Amino acid sequence: MAATQTSEAELDEIAGSVIARLGQAGFCPPARAAFPSEGFHRVRDLIVERFQTPDTTMTNLACRVLYGLAWASRPETVLGLGTFVGYAAAWLFAPGLPALGAYRARRLIACDIDPDASELARRNFSQLPGGEAVEVLHVDADRCVEEVEGPIDLLFLDVDSPSEGKAGYARLLLAIRPKLASGALVVAHDITHPWFQADLSGYRTLVKDRSLFTASATLGVDPCGLEVTMV
Numbered sequence: 281m282a283a284t285q286t287s288e289a290e291l292d293e294i295a296g297s298v299i300a301r302l303g304q305a306g307f308c309p310p311a312r313a314a315f316p317s318e319g320f321h322r323v324r325d326l327i328v329e330r331f332q333t334p335d336t337t338m339t340n341l342a343c344r345v346l347y348g349l350a351w352a353s354r355p356e357t358v359l360g361l362g363t364f365v366g367y368a369a370a371w372l373f374a375p376g377l378p379a380l381g382a383y384r385a386r387r388l389i390a391c392d393i394d395p396d397a398s399e400l401a402r403r404n405f406s407q408l409p410g411g412e413a414v415e416v417l418h419v420d421a422d423r424c425v426e427e428v429e430g431p432i433d434l435l436f437l438d439v440d441s442p443s444e445g446k447a448g449y450a451r452l453l454l455a456i457r458p459k460l461a462s463g464a465l466v467v468a469h470d471i472t473h474p475w476f477q478a479d480l481s482g483y484r485t486l487v488k489d490r491s492l493f494t495a496s497a498t499l500g501v502d503p504c505g506l507e508v509t510m511v
């Protein structure tokens with residue numbers, strides 16, 4: 281039997297049900313917890329046409345869920361750590377760029393240690409209407425966490441370093457915890473990826489600490505997975 285591919289409309293629907301469930305669980309306002317299909321497809325056309333993305337493991341469904349979550353929760357300040365050329369972060373940033381629709385974010389910050397990737401991220405973001413507002417910091421994530429001004433409303437973790445892989449997520453989250461706003465969301469990429477199970481075991485334990493975080497949900501949107509945690 282020929283394999284069937286999930287259609288765009290079906291992916292929109294699945295993303296809608298993921299966001300709706302996050303709304304029911306209190307991760308974002310239930311009233312806005314629907315998938316903003318029109319906005320997403322407009323942004324996607326721009327990103328596909330204009331971004332240079334040498335490599336990414338972000339799937340079509342994960343991109344939708346990131347966009348829908350930011351659209352629903354409207355974070356004032358968004359920080360991405362390990363943003364490479366900006367592809368994953370773009371879905372979280374786009375709803376906060378007024379020319380693209382939903383609201384005006386106060387600060388959209390992307391951080392990566394790789395100078396060439398940071399340069400390309402800067403170029404990529406500048407291809408989005410109003411995208412010059414995105415601050416691309418070419419800096420080590422530990423230093424960024426130390427120096428960045430809070431409160432942060434949405435944090436995205438995707439740092440994968442040659443020395444420790446993804447094991448830095450837990451340290452970074454603990455270090456930035458005092459700067460996370462009440463109700464802030466933390467989205468960690470690759471939480472279910474088989475390669476990173478050992479690296480991320482400390483992180484999985486940390487997000488279950490109810491003295492630090494209100495709730496956490498593992499979204500099996502693809503083999504990489506997303507962990508969404510609320511302060």
Ligand SMILES: C[S@@+](CC[C@H](N)C(=O)[O-])C[C@H]1O[C@@H](n2cnc3c(N)ncnc32)[C@H](O)[C@@H]1O
Pocket residue numbers: 335336337338361362363364365366367368369391392393394397419420421422438439440441442
């Ligand atoms: C998996 S890639 C990120 C992929 C990306 N988020 C995307 O849009 O598809 C991991 C990134 O972590 C960055 N990285 C590694 N060590 C870092 C560090 N100490 N501080 C900041 N970024 C770091 C790498 O340069 C790389 O771009």
